[in-house]
Amino acid sequence: MQDSEATAIRQRLEQLRLEHQDLDQAITRLALDPQMDQLALNRMKKRKLLLKDMISRLESRLIPDLDA
Incomplete structure (x- = not known):
């Protein structure tokens, strides 16, 4: 995964977490x-x-693949 893709995923995660928290409240x-x-x-x-x-x-996409 490229750094730009990981950054985009992290940004989207932050948005979704905020929406989830707001909805929970x-x-x-x-x-x-x-x-x-x-x-x-x-x-x-x-x-x-x-x-x-x-x-x-999205969190699982950020976990690096391990070659077994």
Whole structure:
């Protein structure tokens, strides 16, 4: 992997982590509201899981391949 590609991946990871954190905080606040639309809350939770998966995939791309 070239340095420019690794840098781009790290930048994208930072963006995704920030979005994940923001979404987590929003979900926590909204879950306390009994008037909250459950469908919207579930969509937010699914988006959060998708972000987590995307983060994991990008992190694994940064791990160097080891020749066995």
